[in-house]
Amino acid sequence: MELTANAKINLTLDILRKREDGYHELQMVMQAVTLADQLTVAPAKGPEGDAVADLRFLPTGNKNLAQVAAAVFRQATGLGGEVDVSIRKRVPVCAGLAGGSADAAAVLRAMNALTGAGLSLEELAEIGARAGSDVPFCVLGGTALAEGRGERLTPLPALPPCHIVICKPPFSISTPQLFGRVNVRKIVRRPDTQGVLAALKAGDLAGVARRMYNVFEDVVERRPAAEIAAIKAALIDRGALGASMSGSGPSVFGLFERSDAAQDAFSLLRESFRDVFVCRPAVPEV
Ligand code: C5P
Numbered sequence: 001m002e003l004t005a006n007a008k009i010n011l012t013l014d015i016l017r018k019r020e021d022g023y024h025e026l027q028m029v030m031q032a033v034t035l036a037d038q039l040t041v042a043p044a045k046g047p048e049g050d051a052v053a054d055l056r057f058l059p060t061g062n063k064n065l066a067q068v069a070a071a072v073f074r075q076a077t078g079l080g081g082e083v084d085v086s087i088r089k090r091v092p093v094c095a096g097l098a099g100g101s102a103d104a105a106a107v108l109r110a111m112n113a114l115t116g117a118g119l120s121l122e123e124l125a126e127i128g129a130r131a132g133s134d135v136p137f138c139v140l141g142g143t144a145l146a147e148g149r150g151e152r153l154t155p156l157p158a159l160p161p162c163h164i165v166i167c168k169p170p171f172s173i174s175t176p177q178l179f180g181r182v183n184v185r186k187i188v189r190r191p192d193t194q195g196v197l198a199a200l201k202a203g204d205l206a207g208v209a210r211r212m213y214n215v216f217e218d219v220v221e222r223r224p225a226a227e228i229a230a231i232k233a234a235l236i237d238r239g240a241l242g243a244s245m246s247g248s249g250p251s252v253f254g255l256f257e258r259s260d261a262a263q264d265a266f267s268l269l270r271e272s273f274r275d276v277f278v279c280r281p282a283v284p285e286v
Helices: 065-077 099-115 121-128 135-140 175-181 193-201 205-211 222-237 259-270
Strands: 002-018 024-043 051-053 083-088 143-148 152-155 163-168 242-245 252-256 275-279
Touching: 002 099, 002 135, 002 163, 002 193, 002 242, 024 099, 024 135, 024 163, 024 193, 024 275, 065 083, 065 099, 065 121, 083 099, 099 121, 099 135, 121 135, 135 143, 135 152, 143 193, 163 222, 163 259, 193 205, 205 242, 205 252, 222 242, 222 252, 222 259, 252 259, 259 275
Parallel strands: 051 083
Antiparallel strands: 002 024, 024 083, 024 143, 143 152, 163 252, 163 275, 242 252
């Protein structure tokens, strides 16, 4: 079975408090994008399922999140045998774009179809939370408000059509370490989440773009922060309606109304960075 695993961006990311269980209570407006990995999922050839990708440094076998998702599905439903997963990786890894979670979500959808389990997307999303906090959103896709650990989802009106330029600078940021640097009481700048929700309802792209923000931007160390700020400035300079870091970074994205402006920003950033993409909002499959 062939599947598309869409990446996501965070239109907003706010941290409300630290929880007793060590996780953080979040409030995020998430958007699926057409930048995606391609997966093939098939019944395993050997006694144990394998996961292979066209990127050498990705975890293989049962360490890959795709196999974790397959195990979680079997545990939750009692259905499905071992599967081989082959991944054509296009979404940069450790980038704040939920590439691994998107692959995990695609495997859950594949196993649901291959086994005839007939779970709803909401049920699959609930199972997916056991594989990672971003997996439930990746199962549902579209535009959604994510709360709690990230697993409590409320579908939102779709982001108006636009062009999205994503640029990942060549370093990675550890998600647990970044959460470790957050002092919730010292967060000064927050996204206008309610304003973004109202702008989505009104179909106001510029209103969404203007209110985007990611509280992690203030806790990133100084040198990466300077690079992130420079990418944001380049995107805005080339006509982005707004720009922000996605997830725990380091990817930065800008929203554009016009395709020629997006192409222009892409060309400029491509002179300095390898991982630059132009994509669009992805609409959920039904
Ligand atoms: O759930 P997931 O494995 O994606 O989370 C990775 C790490 O990010 C967790 O171990 C935790 O340190 C941190 N995290 C958090 N609060 C969240 C989500 C993740 O502190 N809501």
